[in-house]
């Protein structure tokens with residue numbers, strides 16, 4: 155085989171190999187890719203995600219959830235106060 159034709163063949167083979175490598179890489183990345191259940195952001199290895207009950211939740215959303223949980227008591231108290239106030243206003247309107 156003339157050297158030129160061999161070089162062409164090598165080039166073709168190389169481009170096929172590069173293509174396969176790219177496919178394998180994408181497949182590999184997809185396996186590590188998760189979508190946040192809450193904000194739907196896509197996470198790779200560099201965006202930490204927690205698997206909770208088979209669903210992935212990103213760190214930012216978890217942080218927000220944690221804040222909601224810690225302020226839950228305060229929120230509940232506010233709701234209770236609101237309810238009492240509304241009741242008092244209703245009662246005063248009935249009189």
Ligand SMILES: [Zn+2]
Nearest residue numbers: 190193212215
């Ligand atoms: Zn998220």
